Amino acid sequence: MSALTAIFGSTEEKTQDSDKLLHLYWNRAELKKEFSGMRKEQYRLRDLIKQQEGATARLHQKLEHLEDLLLDPDWAHNVVTFYQLRGLALRCERKLARFSEQLKQQREQKQHNSLLVNWNEERNRETRILEHKLLEQRDSVHLLEDRLQAERHRLMSMSGFLRIFRQRSVTAVLDNLASQIESAQLAENEIASALEGVRDRKPPDNQGLDIAIKRSINLMILAYAQQLYLHFADDKLSAMAKEASEKSVGAINYGTREECDRLLQRVRKRREAMEQSADFAAVLQKRAKLIGEKAKFRNDADAVPIAGTVSTVFNIDANGLIKESEANILGENYWGVSKVLSR
Helix, strand or coil, rough: CCHHHHHHHHHHHHHHHHHHHHHHHHHHHHHHHHHHHHHHHHHHHHHHHHHHHHHHHHHHHHHHHHHHHHHHHCCCCHHHHHHHHHHHHHHHHHHHHHHHHHHHHHHHHHHHHHHHHHHHHHHHHHHHHHHHHHHHHHHHHHHHHHHHHHHHHHHHHCCCHHHHHHHHHHHHHHHHHHHHHHHHHHHHHHHHHHHHHHHCCCCCCCCCHHHHHHHHHHHHHHHHHHHHHHHHHHHCCCHHHHHHHHHHCCCCCCCCCCHHHHHHHHHHHHHHHHHHCCHHHHHHHHHHHHHHHHHCCCCCCCCCCCCHHCEEEECCCCCEECCCEEEECCCHHHHHHHHHCCC
C-alpha cells in the first residue's frame, strides 16, 4: 500500500494540488480583469488629455488672435465695441433668466399655497368630525360607567336574602356593562388615535406646475423677451448684440473709431435707460395676452408654443396703442429664451 502511495500519491495531496491550481486560475482571471480595466482607464485618460490639449490649443489661438486685433490700431476699437455688445446680450440674458426663475417660483408658491389651503380645510373638516365622534364616545363610556356604578350600588343596598336571590341576574348585568365599557373604551382609543393621526398629518409636497400654468409662464417670459428686444430695437442694438453673442471677435467690423464711439454711447444710454425702467408689469400682462391669442402648440402636452406662431412683436406705448412688427424671438433664440422656458 505504501508503495502505491509513493507512486500515485495520496487522495488528500491530489485534492490540495487541485485547490491550489484552481486558486491560481481564479487569481489569474482576476488579474486579467483588473489589467483590462486599467488599460481602458488609460485609454480614457489619454483621450481626455488629447481633448484638453486641443481645447488649450484653441484657446491659445483665440488669445493670439485677440492680441493681434488689439495691436492693430484699426481694429482695437472694434474689439471693445464687440465685447460691449456681447456684454449687453449677456446682461439681457441674465435679466430674462432671473425674471423667468422669479416668475416660476411665484407661480409654484401660489399653487402650493392654494394646495395647502385645501389640505388644511380637509384636515380641519376631518378633525371636527373625529372630535365630535370622540366626545360622543366618551359620553357613552361615562353613561355606561354611571350605569355600572348604579347597579353595584343597587346590589350593595339589597337585603341579605334578596341579594342572594338576585345576585346571579345582577352579576350578569354587571358583567355585560363591564364588557360594554371595555368595548366602548377601545372604540374611544381608536377614534383618539385616528384624531392624532389627522393632526400629525404632514402637508403635501409641491406637486409641480400643470401645462396651463407652464403655458401662462412661457407667454410672460416671451412678453419680457419682447420688452428687451423693443428696448434696443430702435438703435438696431438688439440684432447687433445677438450677432456679437454668436460670432467671434474680429468677425464684425463696426467702422472707424468715431463710429465705434458713437455706437458705444448708444449702448451705454440704452443700457442705463433699461436699468431705470421698471414699471411695465401691466404692459407685460397685456402683451402676454396678445401673444397667447396667436400662440399654437404641437400637442396638448406641450407647454412651449410653435416659434412661428409667436413671432409677432407687440409694441405697446404709454397710451395703450399697439404697434405690431415681426421678429422670431423664440425661433432665433434671442437672449437665450429657449433655455428658460418651462417645459
